[in-house]
Amino acid sequence: MKYLNERKQIVEFGKKLVTERLTTGTGGNISIFIREDNIMLISPSGIPYTETLPEDIVIMDLNGNVLEGSKKPSSEYAMHAIFYKQTDNINSVVHTHSDYATAISCLHQDIEPLHYIIGSVGDRVRCSNYRTFGSSELATEAFKTMRDNNGILLGNHGVLAVGPDCAEAFSVAKDIEFLAKLKVHSGALGKPVLLNDEDMAVVKEKFKTYGQQ
Numbered sequence: 001m002k003y004l005n006e007r008k009q010i011v012e013f014g015k016k017l018v019t020e021r022l023t024t025g026t027g028g029n030i031s032i033f034i035r036e037d038n039i040m041l042i043s044p045s046g047i048p049y050t051e052t053l054p055e056d057i058v059i060m061d062l063n064g065n066v067l068e069g070s071k072k073p074s075s076e077y078a079m080h081a082i083f084y085k086q087t088d089n090i091n092s093v094v095h096t097h098s099d100y101a102t103a104i105s106c107l108h109q110d111i112e113p114l115h116y117i118i119g120s121v122g123d124r125v126r127c128s129n130y131r132t133f134g135s136s137e138l139a140t141e142a143f144k145t146m147r148d149n150n151g152i153l154l155g156n157h158g159v160l161a162v163g164p165d166c167a168e169a170f171s172v173a174k175d176i177e178f179l180a181k182l183k184v185h186s187g188a189l190g191k192p193v194l195l196n197d198e199d200m201a202v203v204k205e206k207f208k209t210y211g212q213q
């Protein structure tokens with residue numbers, strides 16, 4: 001089967017979405033871009049992650065046409081494709097509806113730099129405006145909000161994380177849920193002390209090499 005490794009990665013990280021409690025049921029989706037062939041592999045719509053098989057992964061072009069696969073692709077394919085079309089370094093997109101991050105997205109609040117782990121995402125986790133799920137308007141809004149960060153909150157919806165590969169995009173989605181949880185819990189106890197610009201400059205510098213040794 002062509003792209004077997006990438007298919008297996010989507011299946012494996014889909015299962016991790018459930019075991020790491022980043023989603024329940026069929027919420028969220030994962031894709032991988034094969035740059036040399038200009039195609040993307042994406043999780044199918046409506047199949048539980050625990051039951052998804054490598055052959056269920058759908059192959060699409062970046063205009064939303066299914067090239068291979070008998071299953072319906074995730075309804076959010078446009079929100080994945082826009083990052084592959086518009087950037088030359090993003091090769092995987094992970095979308096979740098994780099609990100704490102989605103709760104904050106309903107307030108249209110950003111997650112401020114309250115813990116150094118935010119360095120894996122950017123200077124802060126921005127929240128986009130609300131757009132209808134599965135629409136090209138949502139894709140455009142998500143892309144506009146991301147700028148040069150690795151993850152955002154989607155207003156009244158969830159989380160979008162991007163990376164050079166699936167492991168890194170997944171890791172960012174997980175970090176965003178951790179940061180969201182910290183914002184909720186620390187905010188319940190008082191007013192969190194935020195990292196200042198100087199602290200964040202050091203953190204961002206360190207994150208350039210973090211995890212790559």
Ligand SMILES: [Zn+2]
Pocket residue numbers: 027028076095096097133157158
């Ligand atoms: Zn969604």
